[in-house]
Amino acid sequence: MVDNQYVEDKPRSGRPTKQDPSTVDIILSKVRLDRYGREKTCADIAGDLSKLGINISGTTIYRVLKNAGFRKTKPTRKPGLTKKMRAERLAWCLAHESWTLEDWKNVIFSDETSVILLHRRGGYRIWRTKDERFLRSCIRERWKGASEFMFWGCFSYDKKGPYHCWLPETAQEKRDAEKEIERLNNEIEPTLRTAWEIETGVRRLNLRQNPSGRKPTWKFTAKNGKLGRGKRGGIDWYRYQRLILLPKLLLFAQECAIERPGTLVQEDKAPAHNHHIQQRVFDAAQVQRLLWCPNSPDLNAIEPAWPWMKRRTTRKGAPKTRQEAFSAWKAAWQELPQERIQQWIERIPWHIKQIIELEGGNEYKEGREKKQQGDWEDV
Template identity: 25%
Template sequence: MGKTSDLTAVQKTIIDTLHKEGKTQKVIAKEAGCSQSSVSKHINRQAKGRKKCGRKKCTSSRDNRTLQRIVTTNPFKNVGEIHKEWTAAGVSASRTTTRRLMKDMGFRCRIPCVKPLLNMKQRKKRLAWAKDKKDWTDAEWSKVMFSDESKFCISFGNQGPRVWRKSGEAQNPRCMRSSVKFPPSVMVWGAMSSAGVGPLCFLRSRVNAAVYQEVLEHFMLPAADQLYGDADFTFQQDLAPAHSAKTTSTWFKDHGIPVLDWPANSPDLNPIENLWGIVKRRMQYARPNNAEELKTTIRATWALITPEQCHRLIESMPRRITAVIEAKGAPTKY
């Protein structure tokens, strides 16, 4: 151990402590478990102060603050655009330096999360809704039947599996994924509660008020019987035009079913959105060839959803509400 760079952090601490106590280098070396020369070099190095080594930085702290301001102001610019704007401010640095400094500052290039656009009025209503529901218990949320529509396509974009291939096999049919210009798709309506999921409804046409009321009659009511029996429940739906139509409101009143008030553009508050995500992730390795095979796959995957999964999602409602309050009505991570 002739070099101070060979000393561990613990040894350096012991040397510094014993040196301050006035111990001799021989005693220090014995206690630290290193050579006396290592102790001497470390003490002398600490006394003189370590000389700076390496290449001199080409940018100042002010230049770095300018770079951070540029990235923060418009995080959607690419490295080339950021570098161009930075050098236009009088900084002399390469594009590689720009990228490296951005990385040192903690910036990483990622796919942005997509969230609904919320105006201030909608944010205030979300915040007010969250504050009104913040004291709801798990028992109260378990009485809510959550519902939603979701679109399923045969092509799942980039969510499919990656491929292991060798160099030159990019065009090998065995290593390729097929795509179609207009992939068949189906629109599905579903409902869930903490007790599990209800039957699915595949929508054949555009959902207007009349079509939606048929879905409620033939699928929502059976789902309520299945999930709640004779117990009372509250139905949740978003503010789609067919849902908020006057005739739909009349339908609920005629059937004596209370509807949960719901803020606009708030899929992050609806746990069934996460359930759709679970279904689609489980289907990402399936490759149905047509709409009928797609429906069969969706039914089979939906049937695998357990009541425990639904219960865990419903239990997240207090956390979702807290997140909305902390975000002052803005979109959350859910």
């Protein structure tokens, strides 16, 4: 055996490596600087370094990033949150922090998702390591957009509920809606007028002992509760009430309440759901509702169902026609396992805990606890 003290390296030919520590640090800092750095190509980074007098190829930069544990991958998608939304999320989670799984078993989760024909998932990629998935610069906000049609569904911990594929409203349906809304307005106007007169009279007495000026007169407008429809079409309060609430959701809630008397219906604050007339419908059906906070799919157990169903309906190619899409989505809903639904509901308490720690934020990995290993997994 030769002692190391009698051995030394022979001079080698070739240029020295350009991957010196200072250059590597500059490359990594360029990538980690912000969201735009994450999206740069190796050639872009090489161009930035050339301005600093560092001549290095895109191939070498790729090797540097790969050796540092980076790979080009899709950015994490999360809903955009304003300060107000974060505050509302935090307040909502604090109010429900003490809820147990048994409490969540009483909730019916419902929502809609958009379906786009011939849609294939994909897009640009960013640089990140496996531990940087939920850094702010690695997240791209997801905002609401257009779709070919909407699919609605609901379920509870114990059973899967009805579904609905939204079709465009016909001219005859619009005419029928106008007549029905006119009938409803004639029905509710006397009650609203009486309430307005009492409120107005009390307010004038509080302002002055002898109120002066012109006495207000009743005008039945949207501000005072008159029902109407917008001109944009789509899913409004009337269509949601007539096609979802009355024939499907409330009947399912009443069915669930037989086994679970404390049944609640979860809805987000979409205008169609949050219209003031909908509360009258819930009250008439003796069903309680649980309003959600905005832009919080991580708190709605039905949201993970949509990626599952979109993978299911496009595994043999995306549907080419609306009828093909209808059939595929109906079949996928029937195939959705109840065990998977239960897993999505079971992870809500964990999500609430994470949101509270992040003060309303959503920069965390969604998942549930592994029963044996004690850590968390995606489901």
